[in-house]
Amino acid sequence: MGAVACMGLASAAPVPAALRIVSINPCIDAILMRIADPGEIAGISHYSQDARASSIPLEVARRFHATSGTAEEVVALRPDLVLSGPHVAPSTIAALKRMKIRLVQYPVPDSVEESVTQVREMAGAIGHAGRGDRLARAIAAAARPVAGDKIPALIWQGGGLVPGAGTLSDDLLARSGFRNMSAAYGLKKWDVLPLEYLVARPPRVLFSVGTAEAGGDRLARHPAIRRLATQIAVAPYPARLMNCGGPTIIAAMARLRAVRKGFGR
CATH class of the missing domain: 3.40.50.1980 (Nitrogenase molybdenum iron protein domain)
Incomplete structure (x- = not known):
């Protein structure tokens, strides 16, 4: 299962040369750290800078600007692309649509296969398909079923x-x-x-x-x-x-x- 919503630019549009990406979801933050250049990440979710919620090392998360995902915060970062989970405030969606800023939402994966697909799709969306493929293969290898009684x-x-x-x-x-x-x-x-x-x-x-x-x-x-x-x-x-x-x-x-x-x- 891949992206569930895409607004703004068409999905087939070429990736800008100097892409600015804002993530408003901590799970997506963790993927971006592995597939995007640091200079492409204009903002991440504030959850990633909270030890109780972060899926990435705090010292890494604190290198990036964090937002709570409000329309004002996100638009102020002048992103070319906003990545999020399935739940986004209607006001944020409306603001991004009005500003013609592309928004891609990803559902919570229910299996390893769905997660691997998301990683590849996200990497393709930001112009780093090769990195996405490497991460996807690492995930699949780590999740290879073990033998023995359950x-x-x-x-x-x-x-x-x-x-x-x-x-x-x-x-x-x-x-x-x-x-x-x-x-x-x-x-x-x-x-x-x-x-x-x-x-x-x-x-x-x-x-x-x-x-x-x-x-x-x-x-x-x-x-x-x-x-x-x-x-x-x-x-x-x-x-x-x-x-x-x-x-x-x-x-x-x-x-x-x-x-x-x-x-x-």
Whole structure:
């Protein structure tokens, strides 16, 4: 799945010689860092300069001007191209259309294949198809499925939010040697699983999102989980690995594979 919207210049228009790109999405920021020249990046999302949300090193993100994605901020940067996720404020869309500034929106990828396609399309849109191809191949190599039995697992976010079938997280779990137990609880694509249900039918591995950043694993210390210590292995899973495709897949697969190795074949 590639870009879902394109406004302003036609998609087949030639790329300007001195392209100015503004990204208003942190996941796109991470891709741009790998496929664009630094001088082409006129602005990035303010989320990328927040340690809790960034998918790129903060020291890298802080080299670039950041915006909150408002029409005034984006237009002031005089971009030739604005890249975003699926959700953009109507006022920003209207302003870009009025100024004849091209906007391309990308959906959240639900699989490695969709993310690889997005990387290639984005690289082509900014005139760096070769870099996009190299990054796409690196992502595909990192996400190559591992052999062995599938270990029952679950990714658990704050409030019990769980990614289910049809999500990128589900695809990465399967590729790294796990079986997402979301379906076993009858959960939807994104759903909330009460702790009581988790305890009644525990997975072998519970990836607890955000605990590393919080300075400790609160879920692992929960009395109900501690009583199941011989049945559940709680593994911290950084929140920055949850929400993005692109090069984030490489880091996410490395984390998942490292945990899977602890269970042998």
